[in-house]
Amino acid sequence: MNALRRRLQPGLEPEPLVGPGPRPALRAATGLRAATGWLLDLAFPARCAGCGREGAALCQACVPALVVRAGLPGGTPIGLPSETPAPLLQLEWCAPFSGPARRAIHALKYDGEQRLARPLGRAVARRWQAAGAGGDLLVPVPVHADRARERGFDHARLIAEVTAAELDLPLAAILIRARATAAQFRLDHTERAANVRGAFAIDPGALRRRSVAGRWIVLVDDVVTTGATLAACAGELLAAGAAGVSAVTVARER
Ligand SMILES: [Zn+2]
Numbered sequence: 001m002n003a004l005r006r007r008l009q010p011g012l013e014p015e016p017l018v019g020p021g022p023r024p025a026l027r028a029a030t031g032l033r034a035a036t037g038w039l040l041d042l043a044f045p046a047r048c049a050g051c052g053r054e055g056a057a058l059c060q061a062c063v064p065a066l067v068v069r070a071g072l073p074g075g076t077p078i079g080l081p082s083e084t085p086a087p088l089l090q091l092e093w094c095a096p097f098s099g100p101a102r103r104a105i106h107a108l109k110y111d112g113e114q115r116l117a118r119p120l121g122r123a124v125a126r127r128w129q130a131a132g133a134g135g136d137l138l139v140p141v142p143v144h145a146d147r148a149r150e151r152g153f154d155h156a157r158l159i160a161e162v163t164a165a166e167l168d169l170p171l172a173a174i175l176i177r178a179r180a181t182a183a184q185f186r187l188d189h190t191e192r193a194a195n196v197r198g199a200f201a202i203d204p205g206a207l208r209r210r211s212v213a214g215r216w217i218v219l220v221d222d223v224v225t226t227g228a229t230l231a232a233c234a235g236e237l238l239a240a241g242a243a244g245v246s247a248v249t250v251a252r253e254r
Contacts, residue, residue: 041115046113046115048061048062049062049100049103049104049106049107049108049113049116050062050065050099050100050103050104051100057104057107057113057115057116057118057119058100058104058116058119062100062104063119063123065095065099065100065101066094066095066100066101066104066119066120066123066250067094067095067123067126067127068094068095068096069092069093069094069095069127070094070123070126070127070130071130072130072131073130073131074090074092074130074131074132074133075090075092075131084227085226085227085228085230085231086231087231087234087235087238087245088219088227088230088231088234088245088246088247089133089244089245089246090131090132090133090246090247091224091227091230091246091247091248091249092127092128092131092132092246092247092248092249093127093224093248093249093250093251093252094123094124094126094127094248094249094250094251095123095250095251095252096251096252096253096254097223097251097252097253097254101250101251102251104116104119104120104250105120105155105222105223105250105251108120108155108158108159108222109151109155109222112151112152112153114153114158117155117158117159117161117162118162120159120162120222120250121158121159121160121161121162121163121165121166122162122163122166123250124159124160124162124163124220124248124249124250125162125163125166125167126166127248128163128167128218128248129167132218132246132248133246134216134244134246135169135216135217135218135246136169136170136215136216136217137169137170137171137172137211137215137216137217137218138160138163138164138167138169138170138171138172138217138218138219138220139160139171139172139173139174139175139217139218139219139220139233139237140154140156140157140159140160140171140173140175140219140220140221141156141175141219141220141221141229141230141233142154142156142157142173142175142176142177142200143155143156143177144177144180144181145176145177146180154173155222156220156221156222157173159220159222159250160173160220163220163248169218172206172211173203174202174203174206174211174212175200175201175202175203175233175236175237176200176201176202176203177199177200177201178198178199178200178201179198179199181195181196181199182195184196184225184226184228184229185225189226189228192225192226192228192229193226193228193231193232195228196228196229196232197232198232199232200232200233200236201236202236202237202240207240212237212240212241212242213240213241213242214241214242214243215242215243216242216243216244216245216246217234217237217242217244217245217246218245218246218247218248219233219234219245219246219247219248220247220248220249221247221249221250222249222250222251223249223250223251223252223253224247224249224251224252224253225252225253227247230247230249233245234247
């Protein structure tokens, strides 16, 4: 994990935000979730989001589809037209947004199958372990509060919690949606950038605690398409003094 701890600016040591690993409250929440998950497994056995087989939220046969890029070095081009969208330092993803990866993300977001956060978060951790050039704080891309309320959870945050535990990195949900946005998949490239401009803000509490300044932040999200959302989040974090912002997602949509 030493590579992950490399910093953009050697000698710059911001005060630790939450120390290595999740906060005690987060650990308790994760423990509670594990216990709840166990009870849920008893009452409602999971069905694989990839192939429908009963047993696990994602079966062993479908997991490999989620980590097809796990072993590739960082920045491996796969013939996509767009480069890393500025101002991101690095953008990595685990799999194309198709097959079991797509079905697993949909089942988590729209069917509320929260057990999928585990295999998805692990896939993100594996990809970042292999390809991440650095970073010292994970930050999930937030869904709008209304949508989180409707669903009862924030899917990117659930994924990021698993990733943070796997990578032994701190997690801080310091971004908030300043306003609702239209669904990005309905828009073209130019519209997407305009749609998310000014859509994100940093939790004022995090600014007071100086949680952002000097940090190399790694954004975590489920799917990246043009990268407009990640770029908008990165812009806010850099404006608040982040040393750099990279991003890793479960899937990339062509
Ligand atoms: Zn399966």
